[in-house]
Amino acid sequence: MESLFDLEDQPSLPAGFRHHHQWLASHDADRLLAALTATLAWAQRPLVIGGRHVMTPRLTYWVGPEPFRYSGGIEPVHEWTTELNEIRAQATRAAGVEFNSVLANLYRDGSDSMGAHRDDEPEFGARPVIASVNLGATRDFAIKHDITGERHVIALGHGDVLVMSGRSQLDWSHSVPKRARVTQPRINLTFRQWKSGN
Numbered sequence: 435m436e437s438l439f440d441l442e443d444q445p446s447l448p449a450g451f452r453h454h455h456q457w458l459a460s461h462d463a464d465r466l467l468a469a470l471t472a473t474l475a476w477a478q479r480p481l482v483i484g485g486r487h488v489m490t491p492r493l494t495y496w497v498g499p500e501p502f503r504y505s506g507g508i509e510p511v512h513e514w515t516t517e518l519n520e521i522r523a524q525a526t527r528a529a530g531v532e533f534n535s536v537l538a539n540l541y542r543d544g545s546d547s548m549g550a551h552r553d554d555e556p557e558f559g560a561r562p563v564i565a566s567v568n569l570g571a572t573r574d575f576a577i578k579h580d581i582t583g584e585r586h587v588i589a590l591g592h593g594d595v596l597v598m599s600g601r602s603q604l605d606w607s608h609s610v611p612k613r614a615r616v617t618q619p620r621i622n623l624t625f626r627q628w629k630s631g632n
């Protein structure tokens with residue numbers, strides 16, 4: 435398998451972002467989408483955003499060595515499942531990085547979303563490597579450079595992976611905006627390295 439870091443440069447994307455179309459074969463992507471939708475104990479979690487108590491505008495499921503605290507909320511630790519382990523093994527082989535955690539997000543339709551943020555919590559280390567695996571509906575992934583304001587929109591489709599590394603979590607924020615035209619669900623899995631605990 436090609437390394438996720440060795441593919442030719444994609445001049446349209448900034449350093450630290452690599453988008454691989456159809457990284458998963460379509461029959462695997464179909465199978466994994468169905469299994470993950472049915473088997474993960476998906477839930478909305480309370481967050482505090484700008485002093486307001488809100489629920490996540492999507493469903494989540496976290497697996498890692500410790501609970502994950504972000505945006506005033508806590509993701510409790512869940513189990514690795516057969517399918518999550520299968521994708522983790524493939525991502526670990528491809529990226530050459532030992533992923534020990536994953537945040538799974540289920541966007542039920544285009545009214546579910548994720549606000550702009552960076553994944554720069556100290557537990558993910560100084561320069562996090564994140565493999566973001568996508569199943570189901572294509573959604574726009576928007577990135578914005580925090581100083582220059584440069585913006586890109588990456589359409590992440592069924593079976594695609596986006597690898598974020600280098601300064602991606604230091605210089606850029608990212609979001610999944612609402613999209614009224616999207617009527618189908620999408621699952622995104624961000625495999626990460628959790629450096630503390632364990």
Ligand SMILES: O=C(O)CCC(=O)C(=O)O
Nearest residue numbers: 537539553575610622624
């Ligand atoms: O759904 C996505 O594409 C992004 C998810 C994300 O940014 C995260 O889980 O931190």
Ligand SMILES: [Mn+2]
Nearest residue numbers: 551552553608
């Ligand atoms: Mn993120």
